[in-house]
Every structure is written in C-alpha cells, then in structure tokens.
Amino acid sequence: MVSMKVNRRRFVAGTAAASAALVAAPFVRSANAAGKLSVGFWDHWVPGANKAVEALVKEWADKNKVEVSMDFITSQGNKLLLTTAAESQAKSGHDVLAFSTWLPSRYADQLVPMNEVMEPLIKENGAVNGTVEYLGKVNGKWLAVPATSGSQIKGPCSRIDLLKKHAGIDIQAMYPAGQAPKADAWTLDNFLKAAEACQKGGNPFGIGLGATSDSVDSAGALFHAFGAQLVNAKGDIVVKNDQVRQVLDYYKKLMQFLPPDVPSWDDASNNKFLVSGQGTLIMNPPSAWAVAKRDAPQVAEQLWTHGFPMGPKGRYAPFLPYFWGIWNFSKNQSAAKSLITFLSQASAAEKMTNASQGYDLPAFEKLTTFKVWAEESPPKGTLYHYPNPHNHQTLSIAAAPAPHKIAEQIYTQAIMTQMVVRYAKGEAMDKTLDWAAKELEGFTRN
C-alpha cells in the first residue's frame, strides 16, 4: 500500500471563495464539511499513472483546504478486495474507496447514494454505457461513480503482420485510425477461420479459458454475441437454451485452434503469449502493448487494438469499470462527494488517461475521444479504437443481466469458462448444462 499525505490545513469559512469554484461548490460549503478525508485508490500498474491522481487530489485539497490522506492499494493478490471486505466488516476505514466491478452492488447497503453527483456528471459528460449503469445503479440509486483510473475494455489486440500473413486480414483497414470501423466482415465465423489459419501458421490466437478475469470477460462477450444467458434479469435459471448450446459448440471449435494449455491461463498468460511473439491475437486492454513497447518493441509496432467480432446477436466487448464510492460510515461525505466530482471532470479524466498511456477509460460517452488514443504509437493510432469511439460495439459484462448477487457468483466462479472447457474436453452437452444448472441454483440462495 502506497501512502501519501497532502496538506495539513483546516477547512475554514475563509475558503468560501475556493469552495465556490466549479465542482466543489455544492458540497464543501460549511465547517461541517471541513477536516480530513481518507481515500483508497486502486494502485495502477502503469508506472507514473498514480502521480496524475496524486496531483489532482492535491490540487483539489489545496483549493478546498482539506487534509487528504491517500492510499494506493494494489489489486495484486486481492489486496484491494480484502481491504474492502475488512472495512465493510469493521465499518471503519477510508471515506472514499475504489470499488472493482461487482463491489458497489455487493456493498449496496453500506454505500452513500451518489445520484446528486452522477446526474450532473451525466448531463455534462454524456450518458454512461449500459454496463456501468447495470453495475453501479441499483433500484434507481447510483451506488458509486465510475472511475477513470483502472476502467478498461478488454478488446482484441492483434498482430497486424501475422493476421495478414496467416489469415489474409488487414486489421488496420477494418479499424482505420481516426475513422469509423469498416468491420462488417469481422464476424465470429471469420474469426474462427482466422484462428484456424493462425494456428496452422504457428501463431495461434491466445484466448484464456481459466478462472481469472481476462478469461471470464472474453467468454462473457462471446456468450453475449450469441445471446446466451445463464440466468435472466428476473433471476430465473435459463441455462438450458439453444443459444448456450450454440456458443458452447462454437467455443469447442475455437478451442481446437488455441494453445492446449488455455484452461490454466491466468491474467498474465495472454500478455506473455503476445509479448513473446508467439501469439497473433489476445483479448486485453493495452497493458500488453505497453509492456511490449518496453520489452519487445518489434512486437509492439505490429500491435493494433480493435473491436470484437460480431456474432448472431451483435458485437459485444467486455467493459470492466472501477468505481469510486463513499462508505456510509464516512464522517466527511460532502467533501468526499466534492472530490469524486472533481476527479470525474473531463480535464481530470484526460490527465489520468494520458498518464496511463491511454489505458484508463472514462465511462461517459463524451469522453472517448481524447487525443492520447489517436496519437499513441507505435504504430500511430494503435489505440484509436480502444475506447469504442464510434459505439461500434456494445460494452458488456459477463453474466449480465442476471441479478447482481447471482451474476457476481457466475463471474467469480468462472461458470462460463468451466462450461466451455468441460464441453470441449468431451463431456456431453446435457451433462455440462446439468452441472451448470446445479451450480447456478446454488447461487440463488439468499
């Protein structure tokens, strides 16, 4: 945990002028809102990205004369998850905390409603995508605000040269920098053909089928592309349907062309696979590209981040947001709201995105065209399509639209990838579906 203290000044009435400034005004306006604020941010793995957050918080703290202490908590080894669980149990800890994908709904009863923050932000920055709304808003109440830092799309990142060589696909022509995608031919059928060609050419696609987030997210997007739901929005178990059968059949074919060890891949495996030069395509945010830029520049200059292939029910890409939420035991809620509002402004979001080399994604629709994505290189424009600037694909999360408590279990217990591996390894379809149905039934308990 990286800890830093900023400024030791009291919040006094004399700061009214500062607090009247743009974002702080609605919240920090009385002596009650003064004092200290403790914030737990996600510890970014892009070097230097935390600095941008630190600078922004310092700017806000100086302006509002609030003493802010910041912790950057790593998600490695589930440290952030454990911190969140501990604070929830102890009802003590940070005022503001970074909550990963499913946590706002998990801790819904302990979070301060954020409608008064979200509504003006949406007015200003545009609507948020459906996944953010599904994860962050429960029963009409915003539980947390989507954070720029750490939010990501796990779309395909491909080798330009290898896709052209083995599969005859010019991915840059399909997803030209600075222009809308021309990717009608980028379908799941062609994706399968390309996977086969690349595997035969000695550079297979690297799509994990383990139990970690990257694997589950990829599977989730493909399930959505087939319209395959395991549990519907009402909480009914509907796993035994034709769409699920279709996606399992598709994955069985696809798995023949993937490396044989994909069932044991973790979130680092696909990155290593691409950076080593072996793989043609992985599903990942641009962290693999950033590592390649540092460690294997000849690989990095051939990488292109783009959209998902289209399935029978549409084109879906996994979006994994982080959120900033406020515990209801926080003693300085108005200052906390003010800080989150400040960090959600377009200018702050752009600073964070720039510092993360384009990795961080704001969830608001007007904030998907920052210069950094168009300008990052090599090759120039490699990240242009990363934030989905043309709304070319539906941003999704695996297991949606199931009720959160069930969906979270489907996600964390990797039910989809387990189904895929079971069936692909020879288990009968009905047996796989029975197994899944029984697991899902267990997730519905209260």
Place this chain on the structure above:
Amino acid sequence: MADIAARNPAGHPTQQRSGLHKLMQRKSTIAFLMALPLILLITILVAYPAGYAVYLATLNKGMTRFVGFGNFEFLFGRDTFWLVVYQSCLFAITAVIFKAIIGFVVAHFVHNIPAKGQRKWRGMLLVPWVIPPAMSTLAWLWLFDPSYSALNWLLAIMGFEGIPWTGEAGWARFSVILVNVWIGSPFFMIMYLAALKSVPEQLYEAASIDGATWWQRIWYVTLPMMRNIIAITALFSLIVTFANFDIVRVLTAGGPLNSTHIFGTWAFRVGIEGGDIPLGAAVSLFMVPILAVAATFILRDITKRGSEV
C-alpha cells in the same frame, strides 16, 4: 528462572506475607504471568477470529439473520464442495505420507554422515522449508508455466512431449502435492533426525549382538523409539496441510475446473471473491471437528505411551 524466583529460604524475616505476595511467589503464578503475553496474543489473533468465523458461519448470505447449520446443509448438497473435500483429503494425506517417507529416509542419510560435514547438509536440506512458501511457489509456478515451462524445455531436449503441469486436472493435483512435499519434507527430516539422535546407541548394539538385520533394527528399535515424534509430526503436518492456502492459490488458483481447490482456497473464492462470507466461513470450518477428534486420539495415545514409559 522460575525456580529461583520461587525459592523461599527458610527463616526469611518476613514470615507474615500477604496472600497476594504468596500467590506471586507460586511457581504456577509466575509461569502463568510469563505465558500471559502469548495467551493474550493467541486470544486476539487465534481465538477471537476462530470464534468470529463460527459466528459468521451461522449467518445467511446477506449476514442479516441466524441460520444455524444452514450453510453446512447447503454445502452438503453441492457437488463442488464434495470435490473440494476429496481434493483436500487427497492433497493432505498424500502429501503427509510422502513428506514422512522422504523425511525419514533423508534423516537416516544425514544421521549417517560424519558429524563434521553434517551441519552443512542439515542447513542445505532445510532451505525449502525456510523460504516463505509464497515465494518458492512462485519459482515453481515459473517452472510449471503453461507456455514457458523450464521443466518442459528440459523434457523437449530429451525428446519427450511437454506435460500440462497445471493445465490438466491430474497433473495439476500432482504439481500442488509435489510442491507441498518439497516444502514440507525438511520439517519431517529435522524432527526425525532429532529423534534418531536420541535413540540410545546401546539398543542398536544389543540388537546387533542378537543378530538383528538392518530392517529388524529399524522395525524393532528405531520405529518404536520414534513413534511419538512420528505421531506428533504427522498430526501437526496433517493439520497444517489441510489448512494450506498459498501453494494452491499461487500455483493453480484452484483450477483447472476446480480440481485443485482445497478448503482454504475455495473458502477464499466463495467468501472473499464471491462475496458470500458466511458460506466461506462454513467451508473453512468444515474440517475443524474432524481434525480435532483426530488430534485428541493421537495426543491421548502419545500421553498414554508417555506414562507407560
């Protein structure tokens, strides 16, 4: 030290001591006071969390109402839970048997090394045990890496096919057990070595005079003399191995297809990652009564033999 403090020389001038003073002079009181920091530490760090875990295991998923044994009843109906029970037993029992055999054999080798060089060997053989498991398991993870396994690289040089160390259920189980045996064998070795050194040489001499073979000396002299140490070491190791977390977590995270999950890792998956803390607590507590009964019997047996001696 306690003896010195408890000494009460006859004819001391202050014969009329207060009750408190008397209490403080008692050996048992001094022993208790000296153990108090440890007792407090154990109460805070072990007893309280254990009690809290029991409490959590009796709550519903939302932690809003008492459900008694409801979580355990729920677990008994889950296939994955029984897979975890099977895997935990396989993992712990197999690992303890291999650790005991390897520890026993190596202890004999080390015992027979001349005293001069023995210390070096003891030190080197203890290395796997003294390295923090999370770190050494990371090294094993790289050796077993799905795509870049150093072991597979060696196999390829020798003309063999690569092995899916962590990618196939059987091999993944083998891998986690192997790493546990590698880490835990030195503990058995050092315990058995200490026991071997305490076996009186005269017993072996007498056995030799009686014409006992090598095997008979082991069976009729060494093993009976080491019985208590073997029982205690096996019990201790069984409990620790059942409660293992780091090796499986780092190496396979319970995969593939939940085939390497043990109680600790599955409790973490269900409770912390999945947000069902009461169910996670129930999973982690499942083995407590079974191990407690086993420990009671083994320790009673040891006490009985101790009093016979």
